[in-house]
Amino acid sequence: MTGSIDSVGEFASSQQVLAQAVPSAVTAIVWGIVLAIVAICFLYFMVTRWVVNVGATQIAITERRFSGRRLPAGRVFAANGEVGIQGAYLAPGMHIVPWPFIRVVGKFDFVTIGPDELGVITATDGEPMPSGRIYAEDRAGAGHDNFQNPVVFLNGGGIRGKQLRFLTNGTFKIHPLLFQVEKIKKTVIPQGAIGVVTAADGIPLDQGQLLGKRVEGHDSFQKAEIFLTQGGQKGPQIEFLRPGTYNIFADMFAITLEPAVAIADDQVGMVEARDGRPMSREDVVAPTPDVNGHNSFQDGQAFLDAGGFRGPQESVLRPGTYYINPYLFSVVSAPLTVIRQGEVGVLISNIGKDPATLPPDQLAAIDSPLQRGAQDPEEGRIDTGVRTRHVVPEGFRGIQRNVLGPGKYNINPRAFTVIPIPTTTRSVEWGGDKESGGFDPFMVVSHDGFEMRVEVRCQYRILPENAPYVVQKLGSIADLEANVIHPQIDGIFRAQVSKSPAISYQQNRAEEQTAAERAVRADLTLYKVEVVSVMITNIHLPEALMKTTQEKNLAEQRKSMFDAQEQSEKRRIEFQKTKAQADQQDSLIKAEVGIAIAKHEASQAEERARGTAAQIRIQAEAEASRDKQVGDAEAAVIRAKGEAQAEAYRKQVEALTANGVTMVEVTKAIAAAGLKITPDVVVGGGNGREGGGLVDLLLANMVREQRSKETAGAR
Numbered sequence: 025m026t027g028s029i030d031s032v033g034e035f036a037s038s039q040q041v042l043a044q045a046v047p048s049a050v051t052a053i054v055w056g057i058v059l060a061i062v063a064i065c066f067l068y069f070m071v072t073r074w075v076v077n078v079g080a081t082q083i084a085i086t087e088r089r090f091s092g093r094r095l096p097a098g099r100v101f102a103a104n105g106e107v108g109i110q111g112a113y114l115a116p117g118m119h120i121v122p123w124p125f126i127r128v129v130g131k132f133d134f135v136t137i138g139p140d141e142l143g144v145i146t147a148t149d150g151e152p153m154p155s156g157r158i159y160a161e162d163r164a165g166a167g168h169d170n171f172q173n174p175v176v177f178l179n180g181g182g183i184r185g186k187q188l189r190f191l192t193n194g195t196f197k198i199h200p201l202l203f204q205v206e207k208i209k210k211t212v213i214p215q216g217a218i219g220v221v222t223a224a225d226g227i228p229l230d231q232g233q234l235l236g237k238r239v240e241g242h243d244s245f246q247k248a249e250i251f252l253t254q255g256g257q258k259g260p261q262i263e264f265l266r267p268g269t270y271n272i273f274a275d276m277f278a279i280t281l282e283p284a285v286a287i288a289d290d291q292v293g294m295v296e297a298r299d300g301r302p303m304s305r306e307d308v309v310a311p312t313p314d315v316n317g318h319n320s321f322q323d324g325q326a327f328l329d330a331g332g333f334r335g336p337q338e339s340v341l342r343p344g345t346y347y348i349n350p351y352l353f354s355v356v357s358a359p360l361t362v363i364r365q366g367e368v369g370v371l372i373s374n375i376g377k378d379p380a381t382l383p384p385d386q387l388a389a390i391d392s393p394l395q396r397g398a399q400d401p402e403e404g405r406i407d408t409g410v411r412t413r414h415v416v417p418e419g420f421r422g423i424q425r426n427v428l429g430p431g432k433y434n435i436n437p438r439a440f441t442v443i444p445i446p447t448t449t450r451s452v453e454w455g456g457d458k459e460s461g462g463f464d465p466f467m468v469v470s471h472d473g474f475e476m477r478v479e480v481r482c483q484y485r486i487l488p489e490n491a492p493y494v495v496q497k498l499g500s501i502a503d504l505e506a507n508v509i510h511p512q513i514d515g516i517f518r519a520q521v522s523k524s525p526a527i528s529y530q531q532n533r534a535e536e537q538t539a540a541e542r543a544v545r546a547d548l549t550l551y552k553v554e555v556v557s558v559m560i561t562n563i564h565l566p567e568a569l570m571k572t573t574q575e576k577n578l579a580e581q582r583k584s585m586f587d588a589q590e591q592s593e594k595r596r597i598e599f600q601k602t603k604a605q606a607d608q609q610d611s612l613i614k615a616e617v618g619i620a621i622a623k624h625e626a627s628q629a630e631e632r633a634r635g636t637a638a639q640i641r642i643q644a645e646a647e648a649s650r651d652k653q654v655g656d657a658e659a660a661v662i663r664a665k666g667e668a669q670a671e672a673y674r675k676q677v678e679a680l681t682a683n684g685v686t687m688v689e690v691t692k693a694i695a696a697a698g699l700k701i702t703p704d705v706v707v708g709g710g711n712g713r714e715g716g717g718l719v720d721l722l723l724a725n726m727v728r729e730q731r732s733k734e735t736a737g738a739r
Contacts, residue, residue: 074122078116082134085132086112086127088108090107090124099178101201101202109129111149111175111177113174129201136194137192140209142191142210142272143207145187145203147171151183153184159224161249171199174199188249212270213265213266216267219265221245221260222261223245223256223277226252233299235259236257265279285355287345291343291358296354297352298354300328301334312337312338320341324353338375339436340435358437361434363431367444368428369433369442371426371428374440376416376420379414427445447486447487454510465477465478465480480558494552497552508553524536537558544558
């Protein structure tokens with residue numbers, strides 16, 4: 025038991041010792057851990073202060089403390105290791121920084137400028153801005169590598185303030201505390217426009233100077249520092265930007281978009297210069313230097329250098345698009361001068377030499393074509409005060425002797441006035457269509473006091489070579505027709521009508537028209553106008569006179585009609601008589617022809633008888649002798665035949681009786697004539713006579729046979 029108690033005591037005692045020893049070990053471990061943590065933290069702190077890791081797209085800005093030289097007066101950033109924020113920065117990578125003498129102020133990302141952007145730099149440290157300047161010139165030049173080397177900038181004389189040099193598109197390591205970067209858009213000039221430039225800095229303009237002169241090397245205002253160093257002037261610039269994209273320092277150069285000058289196809293551009301030498305008092309428009317030298321007013325500096333004058337210019341812009349500075353030139357469009365077919369253009373020049381300098385003989389030779397036909401003594405007078413209205417040769421002020429033919433011309437209306445004169449035949453009517461420019465009919469009074477209206481048409485033309493003289497004397501075609509042709513023809517017709525009775529004037533219309541045309545032609549020749557014709561188109565007599573005349577004419581017509589009817593009846597009677605005679609003409613003609621033929625045949629027979637008389641007598645004598653012999657023989661034969669026939673008739677009478685013989689002879693005559701009146705054979709009764717039928721048959725056969733024999737003998 026005692027042993028047990030001792031064991032328990034020892035155990036308790038050992039537990040007490042152990043309880044006292046455990047806290048000491050734990051404490052030592054805890055302190056060891058604490059010390060280790062502290063050491064680790066201290067080591068980490070020291071490492072993070074001494075070792076700096078700068079990212080691949082970053083820079084680190086440092087500050088020197090406690091030891092080092094002081095910053096120069098007026099400086100903010102240390103350029104040569106002075107105490108303060110350092111101008112030099114830590115590039116990407118691992119760096120040992122002797123902390124706490126040098127500490128890292130912060131890490132900053134690179135500056136990225138987009139493709140359509142510019143980076144405008146404002147320096148917070150550097151040399152003070154020169155007096156009168158707004159923007160800092162880049163004295164350090166390209167040594168600071170687009171502000172990526174601040175030390176070179178500060179030591180190279182960089183100026184505090186907004187810099188003229190800027191950053192273009194790209195990525196740059198820029199000290200954000202020394203250089204503040206403002207991103208702006210690039211300047212874009214669209215097609216059909218120009219960029220007019222106004223410089224906010226530079227040398228002041230001279231007195232009376234409107235635009236800053238051109239300087240070389242600034243590359244369309246993209247190099248502002250060169251613009252200033254080369255003597256660029258403050259204010260509106262004579263140079264401008266054409267369409268394109270430019271890296272323009274917008275704070276230094278204000279750009280205003282203006283439309284390009286566009287001249288349409290049927291127009292010309294009249295130009296007025298706002299700067300240049302003063303014009304002469306006698307000039308209406310200023311003579312323009314060679315357009316090729318200033319490229320049609322697109323190079324304002326060349327225009328001024330060539331001695332261009334201020335004011336309206338003689339030269340014009342032809343159709344097209346031009347880039348012209350509106351601060352120097354104003355352009356106004358005017359219609360193109362068009363001379364149509366059948367016209368000429370008479371030029372009145374407002375520019376050129378004074379006609380007073382023309383030699384008298386040359387001026388007289390020019391004016392003489394008009395003066396030769398002049399009746400008014402004042403026509404030959406040359407007034408030196410209005411000599412510009414006389415026709416002059418080229419190069420002098422006044423009406424030009426040479427005219428423009430049909431076509432289109434780029435003529436400055438300020439320098440030349442063009443008056444179109446038609447050369448085709450024109451017609452002026454009194455009583456025609458009022459809308460076509462005609463006049464009212466002439467209201468005239470005849471010699472016998474009747475008021476009548478006369479409608480007239482006058483046709484005239486002007487030769488091209490006479491057009492300048494017509495303009496000289498009259499001014500225009502409208503003036504010619506209204507102030508010359510109309511009053512002259514009016515007066516001529518009034519004078520003619522007043523000398524003739526109304527009816528006579530109408531009856532003698534052709535003669536009156538010829539006389540009027542002759543008078544009009546003589547008058548208009550003095551004005552170099554050629555008259556083609558003058559025609560009386562209509563004559564309106566008073567209604568009462570027309571009615572009386574019509575009644576008189578109707579009575580005369582009726583009388584003429586009755587006379588005509590009387591003559592017609594007489595002619596009808598004569599016609600009927602002639603017709604009756606004509607109806608018997610065939611018989612009369614036949615009788616006359618028969619008489620003529622008979623007379624002719626008688627003449628022929630007489631001539632033949634006379635011609636053959638001897639022959640006939642000879643032949644007659646011969647034939648008479650022969651005929652006598654033949655006659656004697658034939659007489660004997662005939663006598664013998666007669667006696668035989670007589671004997672035969674006697675015997676026939678005895679046999680047939682006298683009636684029977686007569687019947688036989690009649691039958692023979694009918695048979696000789698070829699007439700068949702009875703049948704060849706007829707057998708009938710005796711007719712109270714014995715054997716009558718048979719006898720008749722025998723007699724008929726005998727007659728037939730006898731006739732047949734005589735016919736055969738005749739053949």
